[in-house]
Amino acid sequence: MRGEASLSDVRTFTKTTRLQGEVRAPGExxxxxxxxxxxxxxxxxxxxxxxxxxxxxxxxxxxxxxxxxxxxxxxxxxxxxxxxxxxxxxxxxxxxxxxxxxxxxxxxxxxxxxxxxxxxxxxxxxxxxxxxxxxxxxxxxxxxxxxxxxxxxxxxxxxxxxxxxxxxxxxxxxxxxxxxxxxxxxxxxxxxxxxxxxxxxxxxxxxxxxxxxxxxxxxxxxxxxxTLTPGAAPEALDMDIPGDVSRAMPFVVAGLSVPRSEVTVRRVMLRPENRVFVDIVRQIGAELEIADNDDGSVDLVLKASGRMKATRVAGKRAQSLLDHVALLAVLATQTEGEFIIRDVESLRQGEFDFIEHLADLLRAIEAKVGEYSYGLVIDGGRPLKGARIKTRRHPGLTQAFSVAGLLATGDMDIEDTACVDPVFPGFFDQLDALRSPRKKEKTT
Incomplete structure (x- = not known):
C-alpha cells in the first residue's frame, strides 16, 4: 500500500525567469x-x-x-x-x-x-x-x-x-x-x-x-x-550513445516556455517514428532549430519566443504521444487559444484514470481545462499557481509538473519524485543546472 510521500521524496519548484545551458538525455x-x-x-x-x-x-x-x-x-x-x-x-x-x-x-x-x-x-x-x-x-x-x-x-x-x-x-x-x-x-x-x-x-x-x-x-x-567481406571480428570502439529524444521532451517544453530561455539538447536521435512531439512544437510556432551532427544524431536548439498557438492533437499523433500527454498538457497551458488533446481514452484504463487525475492536477495549478471522455481541452495563456502535486509515482506526471513549477507563481511541491530516477538518472540535476542560481529547486 502506498502511503504519504516521505519528506526526502518531495521537491519544491518555484518560478524562474530564464533557463540557459546544455542538457543530455539518456541513450536511446x-x-x-x-x-x-x-x-x-x-x-x-x-x-x-x-x-x-x-x-x-x-x-x-x-x-x-x-x-x-x-x-x-x-x-x-x-x-x-x-x-x-x-x-x-x-x-x-x-x-x-x-x-x-x-x-x-x-x-x-x-x-x-x-x-x-x-x-x-x-x-x-x-x-x-x-x-x-x-x-x-x-x-x-x-x-x-x-x-x-x-x-x-x-x-x-x-x-x-x-x-x-x-x-x-x-x-x-x-x-x-x-x-x-x-x-x-x-x-x-x-x-x-x-x-x-x-x-x-x-x-x-x-x-x-x-x-x-x-x-x-x-x-x-x-x-x-x-557487399560484406568477412575475415575479422568488428573492432572495439568507445562510443557516446546518442540520446533518446522522447526523454528530452521535458527540457524542450521548459526551454520553450520559460521566458528568455536558450537551451540546447545535445545529441539525440530524431527518427520518423519518434519526432511527432518535435513536429507539434514547431507547428505551434515555437522556435526550435534542428542541427545535424556527423554521427546521425541532432542537437535541438531552443529559444523561448513567447508566442505559441494552440492546436489539435488527435488520431495517430495522439496515440504516438500517450507517454507524453501530461507534458503536452503543460505545454498547452502556455499557448494561445484552445488546445485539444483527444483520442487518448486508453489512458483512463489501468491502475488509475490518468486523464481524470491529470485534469485535477491542472485545475489545482489554476489551468483552465475541460475534461471529456476522449481527452482534454485546455484554454492556454493563463497564469499558473503552485500547488501540492500527487504524482502517484508516475514519471511522466512528475516531470511535466516539475516543468510547470518553473512557470507557476508560488511553490510547486511535487511528491514521489524518486520515480524519475529509474528512467532518467540525473534529470533533476540537469534541470536545476539550467536555472538561475537564485531560483533552484529545493529538496526537503
Missing amino acids: LRAAAQALWLAAIADGESRFEHVPPEAAATLDILEGLGVSIKRNGDGHGIVTVQGNGLGGLEPSSQTIDLDVPQEAALPALAILSQQAFVSRVRIAPESREAAMQLLALLARTGAAGVEEAEFLLRLDGTESPGGVRHEESDLPGAVKLGLLTAGLFAEVPTVVRESPSSKDRVDALLKIRGVAVEGSRQADPTVRTM
Whole structure:
C-alpha cells in the first residue's frame, strides 16, 4: 500500500525567469542495444557512455553468454564490454528475451543464429514478422530456426555458416542489418541489396567498426549493393550513445516556455517514428532549430519566443504521444487559444484514470481545462499557481509538473519524485543546472 510521500521524496519548484545551458538525455535503447551486441563479438574492449537504464536487460543477457561487462553506477551510464570475438560466446542456460526495438533485436538474432550452439529466444510481438523473415533468409546460410511457441524461437545455430547473395531489394532495414551481421561469420562474402533511395544505410553501423562493407550501384543503377567481406571480428570502439529524444521532451517544453530561455539538447536521435512531439512544437510556432551532427544524431536548439498557438492533437499523433500527454498538457497551458488533446481514452484504463487525475492536477495549478471522455481541452495563456502535486509515482506526471513549477507563481511541491530516477538518472540535476542560481529547486 502506498502511503504519504516521505519528506526526502518531495521537491519544491518555484518560478524562474530564464533557463540557459546544455542538457543530455539518456541513450536511446535501440542504439545502445545494437552497440552492446556488436561489442560482445568484437575483438577488444569497448567503452560506452549514456547507456540507458533499460539496457540493463541486454547487459544481463550478454553476461549470460559469457561476455565480461563492467557497469559504472555513477548515473552517467558508463559500461565497458570486453568482446569475445566472433566465436567466443557461450551457450545460455536461460531463454534470451530480446525485448528491444527490432532494429536491435534482429542483429542480435543473427549473431545467435550463427553460433555453434542452440539458443531459445523470445521476441517482442512487433518484431515477429521481421524476425521470421530474417530466419527464412538465414536458412540459406545453413542456420536453422523455428518458432516453438508464439514469439518463442529455437535457434539451432550452425558450425559452418555460409555467405549468401540476397537478391531481394525491398527488405526492412532491420532485416538488412541482420543479414549483414550474419555475414561476419561466413567464409565468403555476403551481398545485400536495397533501393538507392533507402535512407537505412545499415552498413554504416558496421563500417565504423572496421568491417569491410562496400556499397555500389555499378552493376545496376536502380539497386544499391552492399557487399560484406568477412575475415575479422568488428573492432572495439568507445562510443557516446546518442540520446533518446522522447526523454528530452521535458527540457524542450521548459526551454520553450520559460521566458528568455536558450537551451540546447545535445545529441539525440530524431527518427520518423519518434519526432511527432518535435513536429507539434514547431507547428505551434515555437522556435526550435534542428542541427545535424556527423554521427546521425541532432542537437535541438531552443529559444523561448513567447508566442505559441494552440492546436489539435488527435488520431495517430495522439496515440504516438500517450507517454507524453501530461507534458503536452503543460505545454498547452502556455499557448494561445484552445488546445485539444483527444483520442487518448486508453489512458483512463489501468491502475488509475490518468486523464481524470491529470485534469485535477491542472485545475489545482489554476489551468483552465475541460475534461471529456476522449481527452482534454485546455484554454492556454493563463497564469499558473503552485500547488501540492500527487504524482502517484508516475514519471511522466512528475516531470511535466516539475516543468510547470518553473512557470507557476508560488511553490510547486511535487511528491514521489524518486520515480524519475529509474528512467532518467540525473534529470533533476540537469534541470536545476539550467536555472538561475537564485531560483533552484529545493529538496526537503
